[in-house]
Amino acid sequence: xxxxxxxxxxxxxxxxxxxxxxxxxxxxxxxxxxxxxxxxxxxxxxxxxxxxxxxxxxxxxxxxxxxxxxxxxxxxxxxxxxxxxxxxxxxxxxxxxxxxxxxxxxxxxxxxxxxxxxxxxxxxxxxxxxxxxxxxxxxxxxxxxxxxxxxxxxxxxxxxxxxxxxxxxxxxxxxxxxxxxxxxxxxxxxxxxxxxxxxxxxxxxxxxxxxxxxxxxxxxxxxxxxxxxxxxxxxxxxxxxxxxxxxxxxxxxxxxxxxxxxxxxxxxxxxxxxxxxxxxxxxxxxxxxxxxxxxxxxxxxxxxxxxxxxxxxxxxxxxxxxxxxxxxxxxxxxxxxxxxxxxxxxxxxxxxxxxxxxxxxxxxxxxxxxxxxxxxxxxxxxxxxxxxxxxxxxxxxxxxxxxxxxxxxxxxxxxxxxxxxxxxxxxxxxxxxxxxxxxxxxxxxxxxxxxxxxxxxxxxxxxxxxxxxx
Amino acid sequence: xxxxxxxxxxxxxxxxxxxxxxxxxxxxxxxxxxxxxxxxxxxxxxxxxxxxxxxxxxxxxxxxxxxxxxxxxxxxxxxxxxxxxxxxxxxxxxxxxxxxxxxxxxxxxxxxxxxxxxxxxxxxxxxxxxxxxxxxxxxxxxxxxxxxxxxxxxxxxxxxxxxxxxxxxxxxxxxxxxxxxxxxxxxxxxxxxxxxxxxxxxxxxxxxxxxxxxxxxxxxxxxxxx
Numbered sequence: 196x197x198x199x200x201x202x203x204x205x206x207x208x209x210x211x212x213x214x215x216x217x218x219x220x221x222x223x224x225x226x227x228x229x230x231x232x233x234x235x236x237x238x239x240x241x242x243x244x245x246x247x248x249x250x251x252x253x254x255x256x257x258x259x260x261x262x263x264x265x266x267x268x269x270x271x272x273x274x275x276x277x278x279x280x281x282x283x284x285x286x287x288x289x290x291x292x293x294x295x296x297x298x299x300x301x302x303x304x305x306x307x308x309x310x311x312x313x314x315x316x317x318x319x320x321x322x323x324x325x326x327x328x329x330x331x332x333x334x335x336x337x338x339x340x341x342x343x344x345x346x347x348x349x350x351x352x353x354x355x356x357x358x359x360x361x362x363x364x365x366x367x368x369x370x371x372x373x374x375x376x377x378x379x380x381x382x383x384x385x386x387x388x389x390x391x392x393x394x395x396x397x398x399x400x401x402x403x404x405x406x407x408x409x410x411x412x413x414x415x416x417x418x419x420x421x422x423x424x425x426x427x428x429x430x431x432x433x434x435x436x437x438x439x440x441x442x443x444x445x446x447x448x449x450x451x452x453x454x455x456x457x458x459x460x461x462x463x464x465x466x467x468x469x470x471x472x473x474x475x476x477x478x479x480x481x482x483x484x485x486x487x488x489x490x491x492x493x494x495x496x497x498x499x500x501x502x503x504x505x506x507x508x509x510x511x512x513x514x515x516x517x518x519x520x521x522x523x524x525x526x527x528x529x530x531x532x533x534x535x536x537x538x539x540x541x542x543x544x545x546x547x548x549x550x551x552x553x554x555x556x557x558x559x560x561x562x563x564x565x566x567x568x569x570x571x572x573x574x575x576x577x578x579x580x581x582x583x584x585x586x587x588x589x590x591x592x593x594x595x596x597x598x599x600x601x602x603x604x605x606x607x608x609x610x611x612x613x614x615x616x617x618x619x620x621x622x623x624x625x626x627x628x629x630x631x632x633x634x635x636x637x638x639x640x641x642x643x644x645x646x647x648x649x650x651x652x653x654x655x656x657x658x659x660x661x662x663x664x665x
Numbered sequence: 666x667x668x669x670x671x672x673x674x675x676x677x678x679x680x681x682x683x684x685x686x687x688x689x690x691x692x693x694x695x696x697x698x699x700x701x702x703x704x705x706x707x708x709x710x711x712x713x714x715x716x717x718x719x720x721x722x723x724x725x726x727x728x729x730x731x732x733x734x735x736x737x738x739x740x741x742x743x744x745x746x747x748x749x750x751x752x753x754x755x756x757x758x759x760x761x762x763x764x765x766x767x768x769x770x771x772x773x774x775x776x777x778x779x780x781x782x783x784x785x786x787x788x789x790x791x792x793x794x795x796x797x798x799x800x801x802x803x804x805x806x807x808x809x810x811x812x813x814x815x816x817x818x819x820x821x822x823x824x825x826x827x828x829x830x831x832x833x834x835x836x837x838x839x840x841x842x843x844x845x846x847x848x849x850x851x852x853x854x855x856x857x858x859x860x861x862x863x864x865x866x867x868x869x870x871x872x873x874x875x876x877x878x879x880x881x882x883x884x885x886x887x888x889x890x891x
Contacts, residue, residue: 479883489768490852508751524821525847529860556851563854
């Protein structure tokens with residue numbers, strides 16, 4: 196107990212020195228392999244040698260039983276004859292017999308004399324004997340007969356001894372080989388482990404250094420699971436970083452402009468205004484410029500927030516039809532005022548999962564855009580339909596449309612097509628729409644309507660049956 | 666009205682204070698949460714204007730929750746630099762009656778404060794008839810008359826006019842109309858509200874000698890018979 200406690204204390208003090216998970220893993224693997232090989236080979240050895248022993252014992256006992264029968268039927272003479280017979284027929288020369296009388300005289304058999312060690316009559320003895328001038332190993336059993344006669348039946352087990360040696364040697368060598376293989380396997384495993392970790396570590400450290408374009412190569416094994424997750428994560432980080440970069444560039448340019456304008460106006464007014472009226476007008480215009488800055492800020496923040504994907508708290512099962520009808524009602528009047536006609540084409544729609552306020556804003560942005568660009572006396576169409584598992588909402592105008600290149604960039608923050616330079620706006624409308632649609636797991640598509648622009652929002656329909664709103 | 670203003674930024678506070686006093690209100694001020702909470706629970710105000718972020722460990726939401734916890738139903742307008750919709754919802758859930766984000770136009774703030782002050786006064790009986798000058802609105806039969814002449818209104822126009830009449834004599838801003846009459850919480854880039862108001866004017870004012878609906882520059886609209 197004391198010793199055991201000492202060992203425990205020592206173990207606590209001597210911490211396991213290897214920190215590498217790969218090496219530990221490999222060592223554990225090797226150790227388990229070596230121990231199980233040892234157990235396995237020992238079992239084979241024990242079973243095989245045991246089997247040989249048992250075979251010899253069974254043969255001896257059958258033999259002895261046979262000879263005992265002879266004794267019963269014919270006495271010493273018949274038994275001696277039978278023994279002699281067997282010795283003559285025994286080609287392998289491995290059988291051992293000895294029949295002695297009550298006086299200790301040898302009646303028959305090939306053993307020189309009664310071995311001194313054999314005193315019990317009920318167990319096997321294994322001993323070295325001298326036979327025909329050389330030493331050998333024998334397994335023997337003594338049996339008492341009537342009238343003081345005693346019989347020894349045995350086998351020369353030198354051959355078995357040889358088999359046992361060969362077997363032992365073979366198995367030990369096999370174990371050594373298995374151990375070597377295990378050690379090799381250990382190293383191989385460690386190497387693989389290191390390689391896997393290294394390939395991930397190389398990529399992530401490159402990313403940490405600022406190279407966001409690096410990705411972990413996929414190898415087709417289980418580590419791809421980690422690699423893919425990390426790659427997806429990097430993809431997202433990259434997108435967010437791009438967004439941040441875009442926004443900071445935009446802030447540098449598009450927010451500076453109205454601020455600079457307001458500043459110039461105020462400075463100019465302060466230096467040169469001659470009347471209070473003039474001063475007031477300049478201040479009012481500057482306030483408008485600043486309001487514009489605020490609204491750009493708000494739009495930017497909202498887009499950033501939507502892109503972060505954290506705004507799903509207000510999501511609910513939503514029928515887009517009344518929502519679109521409400522917006523039509525709101526916009527119809529101002530469209531008419533602008534000499535435009537708003538057509539609403541909407542049938543029954545499948546429910547979507549969404550935030551009504553955000554979707555209202557998205558569609559309103561599209562309608563605002565259409566009003567801005569549509570020429571007078573044309574129609575703007577707001578249509579919606581359920582297609583397969585998507586609800587599509589399309590706003591189509593008959594304005595100048597966009598060329599292919601502009602369409603590809605339309606949802607970038609602060610992007611404004613050349614034709615739109617002179618219209619009011621900051622180039623955030625479609626970015627916001629895109630962000631809202633992405634948050635809903637949908638897509639925004641721009642197409643040429645010949646003439647005009649068609650913007651289509653595709654929102655996924657709720658798949659579960661029975662969630663239709665009443 | 667007696668108004669409490671709790672706001673830590675001295676520029677904004679001075680600006681709002683001056684404006685509210687010029688509009689004829691009695692205003693108390695506090696520049697931190699502790700004083701604000703003390704005033705709010707010990708005095709009797711018609712409206713409390715609360716900044717959400719306040720120094721001194723007690724922020725606007727805490728003051729609001731404490732007030733509501735004491736069954737104090739004074740209308741509260743929350744001011745915040747947090748423009749997030751979730752923040753707005755959190756503010757309204759905590760018992761706020763209205764929510765404005767900074768920066769704001771003073772006219773918008775004044776309009777909302779006055780609207781809240783009126784809401785705070787309990788109505789003696791549920792009204793079925795609203796009148797301003799010679800304009801009469803029957804809420805039960807949903808008819809509108811001016812003098813002896815009946816005016817036909819679309820449902821939405823009716824609700825717009827009802828809102829204007831209920832806030833007669835007060836400035837209502839475009840944002841207020843969009844929120845209260847249409848229940849939209851976004852900022853349309855086009856003049857949608859102006860067009861609806863101008864259509865209402867066509868019906869309510871155009872045929873008659875004196876206009877009731879007036880435009881207030883840089884602010885919104887007011888309905889009054891003067």
